[in-house]
Amino acid sequence: MAAASSTILKAAVSSPSTARLPPPAAAHKLFSFAPSNKKHFLPKPLSKSFSCTGTAQAADPASTTPTKVQQLHVYEINERDRGSPAYLRLSQKTVNSLGDLVPFSNKVYTGDLKKRAGITAGICILIKHEEEKKGDRYEAIYSFYLGDYGHIAVQGPYLTYEDTELAVTGGSGVFEGVYGHVKLHQIIFPFKLYYTFHLKGIPDLPAELLGQPVPPAIDVEPTPAAKSCEAGATLPNFTN
Amino acid sequence: MTLSTFNQQHINSIQSHRYIHQSFISTNNFAMAAASSTILKAAVSSPSPARLPPPAAAQKLFSFTPSKKKHFLPKPLTKSFSCKAQAADPASTTPTKVQQLHVYEINERDRGSPAYLRLSQKTVNSLGDLVPFSNKVYTGDLKKRAGITAGICILIKHEEEKKGDRYEAIFSFYLGDYGHIAVQGPYLTYEDTELAVTGGSGIFKGVYGHVKLHQIIFPFKLYYTFHLKGIPDLPAELLGQPVPPAIEVEPTPAAKSCEAGATLPNFTN
Numbered sequence: 001m002a003a004a005s006s007t008i009l010k011a012a013v014s015s016p017s018t019a020r021l022p023p024p025a026a027a028h029k030l031f032s033f034a035p036s037n038k039k040h041f042l043p044k045p046l047s048k049s050f051s052c053t054g055t056a057q058a059a060d061p062a063s064t065t066p067t068k069v070q071q072l073h074v075y076e077i078n079e080r081d082r083g084s085p086a087y088l089r090l091s092q093k094t095v096n097s098l099g100d101l102v103p104f105s106n107k108v109y110t111g112d113l114k115k116r117a118g119i120t121a122g123i124c125i126l127i128k129h130e131e132e133k134k135g136d137r138y139e140a141i142y143s144f145y146l147g148d149y150g151h152i153a154v155q156g157p158y159l160t161y162e163d164t165e166l167a168v169t170g171g172s173g174v175f176e177g178v179y180g181h182v183k184l185h186q187i188i189f190p191f192k193l194y195y196t197f198h199l200k201g202i203p204d205l206p207a208e209l210l211g212q213p214v215p216p217a218i219d220v221e222p223t224p225a226a227k228s229c230e231a232g233a234t235l236p237n238f239t240n
Numbered sequence: 241m242t243l244s245t246f247n248q249q250h251i252n253s254i255q256s257h258r259y260i261h262q263s264f265i266s267t268n269n270f271a272m273a274a275a276s277s278t279i280l281k282a283a284v285s286s287p288s289p290a291r292l293p294p295p296a297a298a299q300k301l302f303s304f305t306p307s308k309k310k311h312f313l314p315k316p317l318t319k320s321f322s323c324k325a326q327a328a329d330p331a332s333t334t335p336t337k338v339q340q341l342h343v344y345e346i347n348e349r350d351r352g353s354p355a356y357l358r359l360s361q362k363t364v365n366s367l368g369d370l371v372p373f374s375n376k377v378y379t380g381d382l383k384k385r386a387g388i389t390a391g392i393c394i395l396i397k398h399e400e401e402k403k404g405d406r407y408e409a410i411f412s413f414y415l416g417d418y419g420h421i422a423v424q425g426p427y428l429t430y431e432d433t434e435l436a437v438t439g440g441s442g443i444f445k446g447v448y449g450h451v452k453l454h455q456i457i458f459p460f461k462l463y464y465t466f467h468l469k470g471i472p473d474l475p476a477e478l479l480g481q482p483v484p485p486a487i488e489v490e491p492t493p494a495a496k497s498c499e500a501g502a503t504l505p506n507f508t509n
Binding site: 082083086103104119121122123141143145150151152153169171172175176177179 | 359360366368369395410424425426434436437438439469
């Protein structure tokens with residue numbers, strides 16, 4: 001846990017991932033501030049430090065909520081044993097059309113594919129059939145359930161023909177107050193997806209969720225123990 | 241929405257009413273009720289047990305500078321430095337204390353809700369069934385009609401051993417001129433859950449946090465405890481002493497009839 005935290009802390013202070021926001025200038029100002037002001041007993045710059053409002057790194061001190069970005073990786077796998085997806089052709093047209101709704105629920109595994117994490121649960125709302133892309137655009141609203149840790153709610157585009165980025169709208173448990181975004185990567189449409197969450201506004205994630213992720217590839221599979229949900233190969237009280 | 245789609249949905253709604261009537265006896269019926277009251281003192285002090293521990297990083301940051309300044313700064317000055325830190329989120333001036341808000345959601349069976357759309361076309365509740373709903377909302381002290389809930393429950397799984405269902409619920413609470421709060425999360429017919437507060441409008445603009453859903457009488461009476469962050473102090477009207485949830489609690493007659501003074505201004509009906 002300590003190793004993971006220090007890794008993340010280092011990432012927070014140095015340059016975050018390319019898709020992330022630029023490091024707040026204020027944080028650098030804060031860290032470089034103290035040494036220069038030790039020169040005098042009570043230098044004027046020191047009074048500036050008290051009005052130092054550029055505490056973006058310690059943003060939100062009253063609630064002590066950190067604002068560093070934490071990455072979380074999960075796999076979503078449809079093992080075809082949950083009756084999912086349920087394609088509701090409510091448009092009553094032969095081609096996928098606005099009006100079709102697709103509730104779904106699949107299994108979620110940790111990024112290292114060693115533990116069954118829980119499920120996804122939600123709905124895809126067909127927006128448009130993209131003829132030239134040979135695919136569809138959906139608006140997806142769903143949650144990732146991660147056992148006793150809580151859930152993460154997301155909303156955004158799901159395109160059957162390319163990767164997308166969804167908004168993280170909220171969460172519960174350790175994810176309470178979370179915000180950020182998640183990158184959806186389709187490995188095998190529509191059975192295997194790989195998500196990279198960029199989460200802000202929450203304390204350090206537990207080590208159990210931060211195992212070295214297996215790079216997404218067509219043949220990756222959860223460990224047999226995770227698939228059978230054996231003791232020790234699941235998150236505590238994972239949702240099934 | 242085309243006419244044929246609307247008609248189909250209308251038919252579904254009628255069929256679902258018949259189903260609802262039959263299933264009033266069963267436990268698979270559906271309604272969401274909530275009442276709100278607020279306990280402001282809980283807002284600033286210790287948050288609910290499900291909350292997160294303070295991050296080590298922030299504490300490390302604050303303790304970092306003073307220890308190095310020992311030789312150059314008197315202790316009182318160090319203390320005042322940490323006082324400044326209470327200018328929460330100076331960059332956005334958004335307050336970050338937790339405010340509790342309580343509401344009751346009550347299905348009085350006069351809104352055609354819920355509309356159980358058995359789109360899975362299976363005899364047992366299955367993925368594919370959708371349940372749009374809208375019920376009445378009262379303030380936690382049950383003295384004022386606050387507005388309505390509005391949204392949808394997506395059936396995810398029937399839990400046979402729990403004799404109930406798991407839904408993914410996406411809906412809003414409309415609180416008159418104050419605005420609305422949007423939520424998303426799990427709704428289990430057999431136990432209490434915690435949903436995410438995803439956003440809001442009006443005085444709830446920028447809100448985040450979570451809400452605890454407590455079912456008093458499934459599915460007619462529910463009690464919600466919001467833990468809201470990121471918004472200015474809530475108005476006193478929403479923070480009356482909440483009536484503790486119990487089976488027999490009812491809104492005041494004035495609130496039920498939406499008499500003047502017993503509703504939020506321009507409450508949604």
